[in-house]
Amino acid sequence: MFASLFLAATLAIPALPPAECADTEVVTNVALPAVCAESRVFSFRLELDATPSNNVSLVFGRDVDVDGVLSRSEEALEVGWDCGAWKVVDCASGEETTEQGVSGQTALDWRLLAVPGAAPRSLAASAGGAPAFVALAANPPRFLFDADWNTVKVVCRGLDAPRPQIECSAENTPMTIRIR
Numbered sequence: 001m002f003a004s005l006f007l008a009a010t011l012a013i014p015a016l017p018p019a020e021c022a023d024t025e026v027v028t029n030v031a032l033p034a035v036c037a038e039s040r041v042f043s044f045r046l047e048l049d050a051t052p053s054n055n056v057s058l059v060f061g062r063d064v065d066v067d068g069v070l071s072r073s074e075e076a077l078e079v080g081w082d083c084g085a086w087k088v089v090d091c092a093s094g095e096e097t098t099e100q101g102v103s104g105q106t107a108l109d110w111r112l113l114a115v116p117g118a119a120p121r122s123l124a125a126s127a128g129g130a131p132a133f134v135a136l137a138a139n140p141p142r143f144l145f146d147a148d149w150n151t152v153k154v155v156c157r158g159l160d161a162p163r164p165q166i167e168c169s170a171e172n173t174p175m176t177i178r179i180r
Contacts, residue, residue, distance in 0.1 A: 026156045029069050032060075032149055042114055042145050044079075047107040047165040052084040054158035058166065061091070063151040070153040076146060079110065080155075086127050088136060090143040097136060102128055114145040 048056045057080030061070050078089040085098045086108060106128045113121045120140035125132040136144070154166060 026159070027153060029063075029151055029153045031063075031068075032152055040114060041111065043109075043111040045107055045109050045165075045167050046080065047105070048081060049159075050081050050084075050101055050103050050106050051158070052103060055082045055156065056080050056159070056164045057082070057087075057155045059091070059153040059155065060146075060149045061151060061153075062146070062148050068151075070151045074151075075153070076149065077143060079108070081106075081108070083158075086132060088133060088144075090141070092143065097133060099127065099132055108132065112140065112145055114147075117147070120145050 044058065046056065046058060048054075050056075057078050059070060059075050059078045061074045061076040063070055064074055065071075072091075075091040078087070078091055080087060081101060082098070084101060084103065086101050087099075088097045089095070109124075109126045111124045113123075115121060119142045123133065123137040123140045123144065125137060131137075154164075156164065
């Protein structure tokens with residue numbers, strides 16, 4: 001007899017609000033799926049029209065004061081495009097890892113296998129179809145995932161009409177029980 005359990009929650013970021021003025025910052029905060037607390041796989045895809053002068057970031061963290069906004073002190077991980085390069089930032093230390101990117105329609109794919117309460121096990125990232133953040137993938141640091149994160153903040157700068165496509169998912173790996 002076999003029994004399998006697989007839970008997943010996918011989050012599509014809603015359309016971003018319009019900028020108050022052309023070419024200014026647009027920010028929105030979105031609650032992460034509740035299943036994130038038990039997740040083993042943390043993944044997202046960020047598609048955008050990348051230029052040498054724009055910025056699109058996903059900032060993950062825990063909204064401790066539950067006001068629906070991820071403040072600076074609540075930010076943990078920032079991943080995104082910044083003026084010609086992909087970046088990953090440990091918000092606690094300010095340490096930043098960057099990789100040169102290619103302008104135009106592009107995407108960053110991120111898939112992190114994690115064990116809640118422990119360091120991540122593996123990271124597979126690609127930008128524009130090529131491997132990305134290979135040094136982080138070789139030994140994924142603890143700041144790349146926390147099961148307590150409950151909010152993602154999307155920040156766009158330098159886009160007249162921000163239209164990045166963002167999908168996040170948190171899921172449990174399948175658990176199989178065998179009874180003989």
